[in-house]
Amino acid sequence: MPKVSACYKAEQRHNLVRAAGRRITDVGFRKLVMLDVVEESGMSSGGIYGYFASKEELVAAVIEDVMGQLEVLLRRALMSSPRPTVHGLFGALLREVEVHEQSGIRVSQLAIHIWAEATQDEQLRTLVKDSLDTARTLVGDVVRRAQEDGIVDRTAAPDAVADTLLGFFMGHVVQRCVLDVGRPAAISPACALDRQDDGVSRARD
Template sequence: MARVSQEHLDARRRQIIDGAVRSFTQGGFHATSMQDVLREAGLSAGAVYRYFSGKEELIAAIVGEVFGTVRGAFEDAANQDPPPLPDKLLGQVLNIVLNGRVGGGSIEFPRLVLQVWAETLRNEELAAPLRQGFVEMRAAWGGLVDAYREAGLMPDDVEPDHVARTMMALAQGFIAQRALFGDAEVEQLEGGLRALMRMEVPKVS
């Protein structure tokens, strides 16, 4: 029997994840069955269950991909000289998540993110990778703060974790707006953040 190449295995796994994302965004996490995922992916039960035991593993894989993609974008930014300012960086990262390979660039993808967040409140199997991703993202932003300091863009007394939590809150809030109201654009977030970054306390004469 011919040995299946790693490229083929990776492509099949990609096909399953993309099908799951489409299914979950269309029908919701709880209303979607594994049969729905099978139909959307166009594969047999045996082919899918070879990679994933159920919906929880599929969601965990999607969460891992999103965090991995975002973390990679932050690490790339930290290696630039100088690194992009927060408004541009956050816009770049959100565009990658919304329009990139993860989720197939689905406009409904933020809705899936909200479903995952809600599900983690009751499902420890999903909560664990989300918490781990949160820790890794905070560390990635800590590296960016170091890069900002070295470039003379940020004072030495800034607490990296404060910056990390603030920027992540902005990204999460944007995703929530996009999912709930649909009219949030990345350019709006960039412009608003840029305006806030330019604020100065008036000098008292």
């Protein structure tokens, strides 16, 4: 029997994580059972246990995957051209999320499930906190640049401003999933933020 390559194993593991993520968006963490993943992935239960020893281990992998996706999207937004301002950063981030979700990966809904479960699970809370700490550092760097440019009050604590901006983004994700599922939004959130940014720019001028 030919030896299975490491690349094939990594791909299969990735597919299982994404399959579990799709089911979690439908049933939540608590109701997820391994049979759901069997049906979603098309892999046998024995095959799944060859990659993950338990449901808990698989769920932890889903969480790391989702939080990693959000970090990648944030980094893409930060690297967009022209370089985003503090006011335009989340317009850029929301655009990245929207494009990402067009591929069928409902990262917003998964994030809500994760945040909710983190209130009950200490280990999960630690994973989420670590991810948010990374995001705070990235956004804080944008705030510091804005302070150097005279756009943001130099006396403001960059991490506190970053926390506020991240809270805005998380709140929007919840609002979007709760209010916009099944109906088109009246106006694109990213567009609304861009308009707000224009208003702030005019006010500064």
